[in-house]
Each structure stands twice: as C-alpha cells, then as structure tokens.
Amino acid sequence: MTTPGSTTARPLASLGERGLITLIRTRFSAPSDVLVVGIGDDAAVARPERGALDVLTTDALVEGVHFDLAFCSLSDVGYKALAVNVSDVAAMGGTARLALLSLILPARLAVGDVEALLDGFAAMAGQSGVTLAGGNITTSPGPLVVDVSLVGAVRPRKVLTRGGGRAGDAVYVTGAVGAAAAGLEWLRAGHAAPPDAGMAACVARYRRPEPRHRLGALLGRTRAASACMDLSDGLADAVLQVAQASGTGARIDATRLPIPEAAREWLAGGHGDAVRAAVRGGDDYELLVAVPARRRRAFEAVVRQARGVPVTCIGELTAAPDVVLVRDGRAEPLPQGFAHF
Amino acid sequence: MTTPGSTTARPLASLGERGLITLIRTRFSAPSDVLVVGIGDDAAVARPERGALDVLTTDALVEGVHFDLAFCSLSDVGYKALAVNVSDVAAMGGTARLALLSLILPARLAVGDVEALLDGFAAMAGQSGVTLAGGNITTSPGPLVVDVSLVGAVRPRKVLTRGGGRAGDAVYVTGAVGAAAAGLEWLRAGHAAPPDAGMAACVARYRRPEPRHRLGALLGRTRAASACMDLSDGLADAVLQVAQASGTGARIDATRLPIPEAAREWLAGGHGDAVRAAVRGGDDYELLVAVPARRRRAFEAVVRQARGVPVTCIGELTAAPDVVLVRDGRAEPLPQGFAHF
Numbered sequence: 001m002t003t004p005g006s007t008t009a010r011p012l013a014s015l016g017e018r019g020l021i022t023l024i025r026t027r028f029s030a031p032s033d034v035l036v037v038g039i040g041d042d043a044a045v046a047r048p049e050r051g052a053l054d055v056l057t058t059d060a061l062v063e064g065v066h067f068d069l070a071f072c073s074l075s076d077v078g079y080k081a082l083a084v085n086v087s088d089v090a091a092m093g094g095t096a097r098l099a100l101l102s103l104i105l106p107a108r109l110a111v112g113d114v115e116a117l118l119d120g121f122a123a124m125a126g127q128s129g130v131t132l133a134g135g136n137i138t139t140s141p142g143p144l145v146v147d148v149s150l151v152g153a154v155r156p157r158k159v160l161t162r163g164g165g166r167a168g169d170a171v172y173v174t175g176a177v178g179a180a181a182a183g184l185e186w187l188r189a190g191h192a193a194p195p196d197a198g199m200a201a202c203v204a205r206y207r208r209p210e211p212r213h214r215l216g217a218l219l220g221r222t223r224a225a226s227a228c229m230d231l232s233d234g235l236a237d238a239v240l241q242v243a244q245a246s247g248t249g250a251r252i253d254a255t256r257l258p259i260p261e262a263a264r265e266w267l268a269g270g271h272g273d274a275v276r277a278a279v280r281g282g283d284d285y286e287l288l289v290a291v292p293a294r295r296r297r298a299f300e301a302v303v304r305q306a307r308g309v310p311v312t313c314i315g316e317l318t319a320a321p322d323v324v325l326v327r328d329g330r331a332e333p334l335p336q337g338f339a340h341f
Numbered sequence: 342m343t344t345p346g347s348t349t350a351r352p353l354a355s356l357g358e359r360g361l362i363t364l365i366r367t368r369f370s371a372p373s374d375v376l377v378v379g380i381g382d383d384a385a386v387a388r389p390e391r392g393a394l395d396v397l398t399t400d401a402l403v404e405g406v407h408f409d410l411a412f413c414s415l416s417d418v419g420y421k422a423l424a425v426n427v428s429d430v431a432a433m434g435g436t437a438r439l440a441l442l443s444l445i446l447p448a449r450l451a452v453g454d455v456e457a458l459l460d461g462f463a464a465m466a467g468q469s470g471v472t473l474a475g476g477n478i479t480t481s482p483g484p485l486v487v488d489v490s491l492v493g494a495v496r497p498r499k500v501l502t503r504g505g506g507r508a509g510d511a512v513y514v515t516g517a518v519g520a521a522a523a524g525l526e527w528l529r530a531g532h533a534a535p536p537d538a539g540m541a542a543c544v545a546r547y548r549r550p551e552p553r554h555r556l557g558a559l560l561g562r563t564r565a566a567s568a569c570m571d572l573s574d575g576l577a578d579a580v581l582q583v584a585q586a587s588g589t590g591a592r593i594d595a596t597r598l599p600i601p602e603a604a605r606e607w608l609a610g611g612h613g614d615a616v617r618a619a620v621r622g623g624d625d626y627e628l629l630v631a632v633p634a635r636r637r638r639a640f641e642a643v644v645r646q647a648r649g650v651p652v653t654c655i656g657e658l659t660a661a662p663d664v665v666l667v668r669d670g671r672a673e674p675l676p677q678g679f680a681h682f
Contacts, residue, residue: 036394043432142405156377
C-alpha cells in the first residue's frame, strides 16, 4: 500500500510503540473542554455531557471478513471503522462524542499504512464531531483488526430504540438501498475498466458509508420517530428487527425501494433478483425510521433540517404479524438478512 | 477445550448470531438502575454516575500474542480480558462501571468454549462490580481476539494520573513483582510435574491477575497518592513512565522488591539475573503508587481499608533525572520494559 523507498514504507517495528502513539497524538489534538486526560495515561478521563445519558457501542472491522485490501484502501478502513459506530449512535437518536481506537496490526504493515488508516479515521471523526479519547495498539499474528468503541450522548426520554414502533407507523429509509452490496460485488468481479458514474457511486458507498449522524440526533431530540435502526446488516434485517422489537408486522412496497439504477442492473445480472439482493445486502449504513401519522409533519421538518439526506417512505408497520415484501400486488416473505455465523 | 459428544462441543456456526447473543444475555442480567437500554439494540444507553467524570479505556487480548490456549483456559482469557481493563481504571483512581465486549471468534471454537470465556468474564465482572452494557461478535479468519472497552467513573479533582509525582515521594508497589512472568516461563518450559505451591501461585497470577480495583478507587477518593500506574508492561516500565510524566527521576531499591521466592529461583535459573527479569516482566497488573511524605498516614489508612492488598515501599522519586536500580550499594540503569513492537 506504500511506495517502496518512501519514508513511510518503513516497517512498523522500526517505529516502536511510542513512535506509533506519537503518530496518533499528532493527528488528534483533543479539545480540552471534553477531555480532562487524553492519550498517554492508563485511561482517558472525559467530562460527560450535562444532563445526558451515555450511549455506548462497539464494532470491529476484521480483514478477510469485513474488508479486503484489494478492494479498499487503509484510509477507507480507518474511515469506515468509525463510521459504522457513528451510525449505531445515530440510530439511538444520540450524538457521537468520544472514541476508543483499538488497533491489532500485522507486522507486514508499513508506517505509511498506519498513517493512512489514521487519516481515514480522522476524516470521519472530523465529519461527525468525534474526539479520540484513547485506545490500544498491539501486534496481530493474523488479520488486521480495527475495533472502535464509541461513547455518545442522548437526553433522557429521547432515546430511539428499535422497539417503539406501532401498527400504522410509516416506514422510511434514508439514502439508497443495495448500493454498497452492488459496489462490493462489482469489485469482487474484478473489472479492468473503471466503473461508470452510477457504479462509482455504489463503490464509493461501499468503501466510505455516510452515517446519518445529523438526522439521527435530530430524530432523537425532536421525538419525530417512534423507532429507528441502522442498515448495517441490510434493509431486510432492519425491518425484521424493528417489527419484532415493536411487536408488529411490516409491509414493504418493492416498487418504492430506493435502489439505484446501477445497483439494480448489476444485482439483476449477478443474482437474478435485484430487489431480493438489494434488501439482503449489508453495508449501506442508512437508517430505517418508523414515523407515527401524527408525527409526520415533525419528521418532514427534521428531514428539511438535515439538509441533503434523501428519505423515502417504503411501507408501514402492520398489526398483522407477518413481515412481507409486496411486489406486483402479491405479498412474499421478506428475505432474511446477512448472517455473521 | 470441550468434551467430544457433550452438547457444548457443538460448533459455533450451529448456534447462529442470535443464539450467541442469547448465551451472553442469560449470563449478564443488568441492574436496571444503570442501563436504560441493554444488549440487543444498535447501542446501549446508560445512566452516568452523577457528578463524576467518565474514565475510558480499552485493551485487547490476542491469541498468539497475549495468550496461548496451551497455557490457560478460555475461562482465564475471558477473566483476564476484563481484569486488565479494570486495572487501568483503578490506576486512574476510578471505579469501573460498564464494559463493552468485542469478540472475534475463530470458527474452530465450540459453543462450550464461548460459554467458558463468558463465564470467566462474568466472574471478573462480579468481583469488580462491572455491568456488561453491550458488545460485538464477529468471526475471525485467524486468532481469537477478546477486546474489551471499559467505562468507569471518577470525581473531578480526584483523577490519579502518572504525572502528579514530586521528588521525595515514596514509591510503593502492591502485591508481588515478577510472579506472572515466572508463571508464564514455567508454563512455557513444558513441565510434566505439577508446580509446587509457590510456583502454582505464580501460574495463577499469570492466568488470573487480581486488579487492585478497591485500592485504586480509594487512592483516588482520598487523594492519598500523587501518581499511579498499573504494571501491565512490567515494574521497570511503570517506574520509567511515572518518573517521565512527573518530571522526576526514581531510585528503586532491589533488596526491597517483593519478588516471590519461587519466582526468584525460577527466573534466576532461566535468565541469570532474577531481579532484572522480575522488573522487566509484564502481566502482574499491580499498582505502582507515589506517595508524598505528608500523605503517608492517609495512604496507610487506605491500605488498611483495602484489606488484603499487600503494599511494599520500594524506593522514591528523585530530583536527579536518572531512573536507577540500587543493588549492593551501586546504582545501575533500570532495564527497559516490555516492547509491544
């Protein structure tokens, strides 16, 4: 991942642990109003947000499981490792604040590789207002692992769980569905030619998902939604989980799904059924949002406030317990989501 | 690690992700006064301790780097993965509260292996008063990784950093030095015979370190210490770091070091110099504490309160910038600690 001969092609071992910590410290100068003790002691000490609850989440990216360095850069990996956690905090209606970065680094990496990873992480931290509080570095005898824990804040009684939906609530999804899955499939197919603009957007979405952190925080603050979940394991999984936690069924209209044209074409070519492939595909990191009829105007106001986030109504939660996809007037079971095991 | 034919010898894949989450949920029923939202949503939501600052730390155990399943059980790994984080929070004068458990699991593990790991983690959580708030599970194409993040609480102005020491402060260490290193070396040497009682204690210390969480929290609360650090990377490393952060030197008296007799004999046999091996040896998870003369009685009162924690004065911080080990009346440089890279 580095140019031979460049100073950053040096092996990690030449830097030592202290040198690595210095690399990190120079990139993350924390605002002093949040961190009382930053990187370099036994633990970090941070001021909590007054009157707020803590939101806690952790998510790891493992080489060979969640990413392949043939298809993305180390900068993408650093960016995405934080983005997927920001998405989880947003899905609770919270605001991301403090991250812990745990790096498990194979000795084959060069100094420049780790710098790229840190730069990607820093880019996402800047976009989402996250301060790096601390972390851990160790060697890996196997894959590269980037494990991030994130602490956010949410006001009491403004927590947005998966389980608050009611029958009749409209179901919305942000952004596009199936784009990341199509982008990954396109990369895996090993094309020599560069992608057209539509596929390039899918590939970009796979490499650098855009967590909906502003919209999530606004949904929490305004109580414009009854339930929310992110699409880390696919739209179908999110619909199933929200319906189950809310004690409802769900009815999703296939014709309304915001599947980009490039993704639709590609997924139809590879799998035969583009809609099923799109709703099963993971890695979109969009939000699934349930909105009661009486909160619809509040929701629309929030969407206007979160400028630039496209939102599509794709169906509703139902009293009937089934979770179905409606196509050509016929209801079929929604496919199961991505299984980690 | 499991009996063939037992129900827990089933491969992990047979359980599925949901089954795994159920395994975890049944072991960790959280007290409702801390967790507003527990395991099973996009993120956990917790009530912070009123008037306290957050203490944040993360530490990973990687198979082949930090442990070898030939020398410890999966239960030991689960226990230790939390213990090393509890030790970090204690070293800041804080109280551990909420953990996030990130499991990166090779497919070769059986259900019973994961159950053992969770049981070990739960045992440490019970001892240290930690609630499991959430976590993440994924497959590993390589080693088992157990990565824990821990959130604790500390009162403002009661934070115990590495950098508060002054020349003249006495330097204390809890428990024993070099025990874990001797225990690990003994295991690596592959003995057929069981260890004698002294070595058995060293092996136990290596497998299940005892973080000094009560003493750490008391040191913070009472401000009986000026600086503190845990011995994760060895006594020598801790002395060097505390001295550097405090802008002092240090003088450690070799004859006062609490090296257990069994460790001394074993380390002398293997390395020639038992004292140097003991001060360089990691994995003890004791606390190094600097105590100003005027706080000595307060410190002694705290030690009495933290019943059963042995404490030894091993030297002092000095105005002279060198960090030295005094043996037979002669000062020599303190060896460097364990290097991760």
